[in-house]
Amino acid sequence: MQLPKLTGSVLSGLHCFLIAADQMSFTRAAEVLCLTQSAVSHKIKNLEDSLGVKLFIRQPRKVILTDEGKRLKAVVAQNFGDIAHEIRDLKTLELSGDFNVSAPPTFAQTWLMPRIKSFIDKYPALRLHLRTRNDLIDFQTETFDCAIYFGHGKYAGLHSEKLMDESMLPVCTHEYALRYNLYDRPDNLVMCMLLHDAAPWARAGRNDEWQYWAQRQGITLPEVGCTFDRSDLALQAAERGIGVAMGRMSFIAEQLANERLVIPFDMPVKSPLSYYVVCRQDMKSSPRVKAFQDWLADEIANVE
Known part of the structure; x- marks a missing residue:
């Protein structure tokens, strides 16, 4: 038996034939393939016409493989299985080797690192x-x-894919809030030491984050205070009672939960910026980048 040219129609027919031969039923094969019984019958009839041989003996309540059908089933099952294993191996190769990622320091330390084990696992x-x-x-x-x-x-x-939005609001210790009478009194911030993340985003000024929050609240604040090149350092300074830091909600859940920091007045402001996964255009379909994006999306959904 000589196979014809392996066109798309023949390959589709061979797949349909293999399922029908496994199920020994056109009806059950149709259920597996999400087709109608007549569509399965039509595909197999076209395949038989292309091959020039009869593959099934059709009886009122069942189908039986012919000798040619049995031979073809053995060959197709082995080769389709080899193809499936090869595709799996190719995908595995795409998800192996070195994977290089850059992230902002505080995001990496406070959000990414507590979760990264599940990605590595x-x-x-x-x-x-x-x-x-x-x-x-x-x-x-x-x-x-x-x-x-x-x-x-x-x-x-x-190419960029949005991960999540961010909001921010001032945080400090309970003792600091009492000392400067901050509870429900944002106007008293003028007496406080403001702790600045000097690089909250690329090309930002050292006062930009605090001033953005103050402008949205209609508050005038001095541009003086202590500056740090990472948000987590400003938060650590706040934990030590040095002053008031601008806390991003993604970063401060643990400190709020164990009361190392408090929110003296519930006046959050949505950040003008969000978190994105960014890559070259030719890498946007890379299995490793997509796997990382999907994992991040799952982690964010679990938080929400």
Whole structure:
């Protein structure tokens, strides 16, 4: 028996034949393939016409494989199985090796690191290399697969996928709030030491985060205070009673839960920026980047 050219129609027919031969029923094969019984019968009839041999003996309540059908089933099952295993192996190769990711320092420390074990456990063949920095990546000269940015989502020549929004509000210790009478008195911030993240996002000024919050609340604040190059350092300073830090809600859940920090007045402001996964355009369909994005989306959904 000589096979014809393996066109799309023949390959589709061979797959349909294999399912029908396994089920020994066109009706059950139709259920597996989400087709009608007549569509399955039509596909197999076309395949028989293409091959020039009869594959099934049709009886009123069942079908029986002919000798030619039995021979073809053995060959197709083995080769389709080999193809399936090869595809699985190719996908496994795509999800192995070095995986280079950049993320903002505080996001990496307070949000990503407590969760990253589940990603490593899920993709043990990927060797994660996480690097932290506040500035943007030069994807043309640096070997990063993707980066997490806190920004506006528009980066020339790059692909970006939004992860989540952010909101922010002032936090301090309970003792500091009492000392400066801050509970429900945001106007008393003028007497406080303001703790600034000097690099809350790329190209930001050292007072930008506090001033953005104050403007949205109609409050005038001085631009003086202590500055740090990471948000988590400003939060640590607040925990030590040095002053009031601008807390991002994604970062302060643990401190609020164990009361190391408090919210003296519930006046959150939605940040003008959000978190994005960013990569080169030619990497947006990369299995490893998509796996990382899907994992991040699942983690965010679990928080929500």
